[in-house]
Amino acid sequence: MDPEEIEKLTKKEIEEIAKNVTDRLKDLVSTRYKRFNKKLLEDLQYAYKAYHRRLLVITGSNHLLQAAYAAYTLTKYEKLVRSKNGGHELKTLYMFHDEFSDAKLRKEVVKRVIKSKTNLFTLTIARYEESDRYLGTTFKILILDLVNDLKPNDVGRLVDVVEGGGLVIFFVPPWPKWDKWMTLFKHNLLIFGYYEPRHVFIRWFKRKLLEHKGIHIYDVDEDEPIKSGVFEEKGYTRSKPEPPRETIFPRKLYELALTQDQVKVIKAMEELIEKPKRGYKKAIIITADRGRGKSCAVGIGCIGLIYSLLEEGKRKVRILVTAPNLTGVQSFFELALKAAEKLGLEPEIVKRGNNILEIHGDNYSIEYWEPIDIPRKNADIVVVDEAAGIHVPLLHKIWRAHRRLVFATTIHGYEGAGRGFSVRFLTALRKDPKTELIEIELHEPIRYAPNDPVEKWLFDTL
Numbered sequence: 098m099d100p101e102e103i104e105k106l107t108k109k110e111i112e113e114i115a116k117n118v119t120d121r122l123k124d125l126v127s128t129r130y131k132r133f134n135k136k137l138l139e140d141l142q143y144a145y146k147a148y149h150r151r152l153l154v155i156t157g158s159n160h161l162l163q164a165a166y167a168a169y170t171l172t173k174y175e176k177l178v179r180s181k182n183g184g185h186e187l188k189t190l191y192m193f194h195d196e197f198s199d200a201k202l203r204k205e206v207v208k209r210v211i212k213s214k215t216n217l218f219t220l221t222i223a224r225y226e227e228s229d230r231y232l233g234t235t236f237k238i239l240i241l242d243l244v245n246d247l248k249p250n251d252v253g254r255l256v257d258v259v260e261g262g263g264l265v266i267f268f269v270p271p272w273p274k275w276d277k278w279m280t281l282f283k284h285n286l287l288i289f290g291y292y293e294p295r296h297v298f299i300r301w302f303k304r305k306l307l308e309h310k311g312i313h314i315y316d317v318d319e320d321e322p323i324k325s326g327v328f329e330e331k332g333y334t335r336s337k338p339e340p341p342r343e344t345i346f347p348r349k350l351y352e353l354a355l356t357q358d359q360v361k362v363i364k365a366m367e368e369l370i371e372k373p374k375r376g377y378k379k380a381i382i383i384t385a386d387r388g389r390g391k392s393c394a395v396g397i398g399c400i401g402l403i404y405s406l407l408e409e410g411k412r413k414v415r416i417l418v419t420a421p422n423l424t425g426v427q428s429f430f431e432l433a434l435k436a437a438e439k440l441g442l443e444p445e446i447v448k449r450g451n452n453i454l455e456i457h458g459d460n461y462s463i464e465y466w467e468p469i470d471i472p473r474k475n476a477d478i479v480v481v482d483e484a485a486g487i488h489v490p491l492l493h494k495i496w497r498a499h500r501r502l503v504f505a506t507t508i509h510g511y512e513g514a515g516r517g518f519s520v521r522f523l524t525a526l527r528k529d530p531k532t533e534l535i536e537i538e539l540h541e542p543i544r545y546a547p548n549d550p551v552e553k554w555l556f557d558t559l
Contacts, residue, residue, distance in 0.1 A: 103160065103198045111198070115205040118165050119213055125162065126169045130315060133322045134170055137313050138177055140327045141264065144311070145181055147330035148261030148546035152554065154306060156272045157317035160199045160244075163268050164206035166317060167240065168214075171207075174238075174264060175215050181262075187217045189238040190231060192255060195224050197245045203268060207240065225251050230451075233392065233428035235544055237263040244268050249298070253559045257387040257552070261333075261545035272316055272323060276300050305558040311550030333546040345370060346401030349439050353432065358385075358539040359394040365535050366398030369478055369501045370405050378532045380496070382523065383505040385539035386556070391505045392426065392482055393543075396433035398503075402478060403461045404440050414461040417476040419468045419495075421486035423452045426465060429482060430456060433463055472498040483507065485518040492522045496532075508538075 106114070118125060137153060144151045153170060155163045171189075178187060191207060193200045204222060211218045218238075223231070228251055239259045241252065247269075259265055270278040276299050306312055307324060314323040338360045340351035345367045354360045365381055373379045385391045403414045420426045430446075430453035437444035437456060447455040456463045468487045471479060472494040479499045484492060484506040496502065506518060526532050541547060 103202060106198055111202050111205050115209040118161055118206050119209045122165060122169060122210060125165045127320050129320050130166055133315055133325055134173060136325050136327060138173055141177060143328060143330045145262040146332040148333045149330060149549045150259050150261065150263050150265060150545055150551040152265045152312045152551050154267045154269055154314040155317060156269045158271045159317050160202050161206065162317040164203040167266050168207050168210035171211060172214050175217050184217055186219055187238060188236045189218050189220045190236045190258060191220060191222045191240045192225055193242040194245045200242050200245055203242055228254055229422055230424045231258055232425055234258055235260050240266045242268045244270050249559050256555050265551060271318055275303065302558060305554060309550060309554035312554060328550060345405055347404060347440060350397050350401050350436055353397050353436055355390060355543055356541040358541050359390050361537055362394035363398045363401060365537055366402060368535060369402055373500055373533060376531060378500050380502045380504065380526055380532055380534055382536045384508045387507055388542045388544050389539035390543040391539050392429040393432040395480055395503055395505055396429040397436045399463055400433050400436035400440060407460060412460060415476050416463045416478045417471055417474055418463060418465050418480040418482065419471050420482040423449065423465055425483050427452055471495045489517045489521050
C-alpha cells in the first residue's frame with residue numbers, strides 16, 4: 098500500500114487489515130525470515146542464560162511486513178520462554194506516534210497477533226508523549242516504532258526498561274533511505290532559511306547498530322538480513338549482597354538490597370541520623386547509570402532514617418522528596434513502601450492518579466513536592482532525585498534551605514548529568530567547608546547482568 102492509501106484508512110479498515118494479516122501470518126512470513134528468526138532465537142537462548150538482552154531492528158517500507166515479522170518473532174519467543182520457565186507473564190511495552198496512519202497500522206497488526214496467537218503476553222500500548230510514566234518500570238519486551246520519528250531521549254529512556262533475557266524491537270525506515278528520512282525530530286531542528294536538516298545522528302545511529310554484538314537487522318523490502326549472528330555467552334547468577342557487620346538501621350532493611358552498591362547507599366544514609374552542627378550541612382551525592390537501583394536504595398534508606406529517628410525519641414519525622422516529575426520517583430516510593438511494611442510501620446499511601454504522592458503513618462511522612470516548593474518547606478531530610486534535570490539555581494536554593502540532603506542523578510546517556518549539575522553545582526558543594534559530603538557511584542545493573550550488549554550499544558550511541 099502506498100502512503101496516500103494508508104493515510105485515508107479508517108479505524109475499521111485498519112482493524113480489518115490487521116485481522117487479515119493475523120489470519121495469514123505463516124504464509125506472509127518468508128522462508129528467509131524464518132531462517133533468520135531461528136538464528137535470533139538461538140542467540141536469545143544465550144541471552145537468557147547470561148541474563149542479557151537482544152535487539153532486533155526491522156527496516157523497510159512495507160509496513161504490514163514489518164509488523165507481521167515482529168509479531169511472528171514474538172510468537173516464537175513465547176515458545177522459547179515457555180520452555181525455560183514454564184509460562185511466566187511476558188510484559189510488553191509498545192511505543193508509537195498515534196498521529197500517523199502507518200504507525201497505527203503497525204501497532205494494530207502486532208496487537209491483533211498477540212491477542213489471538215499468544216497466551217503469556219500482556220501488552221501495554223502508549224504514545225511517546227507518555228514515556229515518562231514508564232521510567233523505573235520493567236518489561237520483557239519493548240517495541241519502539243521509530244519510522245516517523247527518532248528522538249535520542251526516547252531511546253535512552255525506554256531501552257533500559259527491558260530486563261535480562263528480554264528483547265527490544267525497533268521499526269525503522271528503509272535502510273538505504275533512512276539517513277535522509279525526514280522525521281519530526283529533524284523537522285523541529287530546522288533553522289529558518291535552511292530547509293535541509295543535517296543527517297549526522299542517523300548515520301551514527303546506523304553505524305553503531307552494525308558495530309555492536311547482540312543486534313540483529315532484517316530488511317523486509319529486500320527480504321534479507323543486514324546483520325545476524327549468535328553471540329555466545331556464559332550463564333550468570335547474581336551474588337547475594339552482604340550487609341555490613343555493624344548497622345544502625347535494622348538488618349531487615351539490608352535484605353531488600355539487590356546489589357552490594359545498594360547496600361553502600363543504605364549504609365551511607367545512616368550518616369543522616371545525626372543532625373549536623375548549627376550552620377553546617379550533610380549531603381549525600383549518589384550518581385549512577387540508568388537501571389542501577391539508586392532511587393530504590395534511597396527509598397529503603399529513608400525508611401531506615403524514619404525508624405531510627407523515631408526510636409531515638411523524635412516525635413515526628415518528615416521527609417520531602419522531589420524530582421522533575423512525579424513519575425520519576427515511583428520506584429523510590431515503591432521500595433519505601435515495601436521497607437515500611439517490612440518494619441511494621443503500617444504505612445498508608447496517598448495517590449495522584451496511578452502515582453504514589455505520599456507515604457505516611459504514625460508520626461512520619463514521606464511527601465512528594467515540586468522542586469520549586471522545596472526551599473520554603475520544613476523537613477528533617479530532603480531527597481532530590483534526578484537532580485541533573487533541575488535548574489542549578491534551584492538546586493542551590495534547596496541546598497541552602499535544608500541541612501540534611503540526598504541528591505541522586507543519572508550520569509550516563511542522552512539525559513545524564515550535564516555540566517550544570519556535575520561542574521557548577523557539585524563543585525560548589527565540594528568547595529563548601531560547612532557541607533560534609535559523601536559521594537557514592539553505583540555500577541552494577543539491576544534489571545540485567547553486567548556487560549549487557551544492548552547497554553554497551555546504548556552508551557556508545559548516545
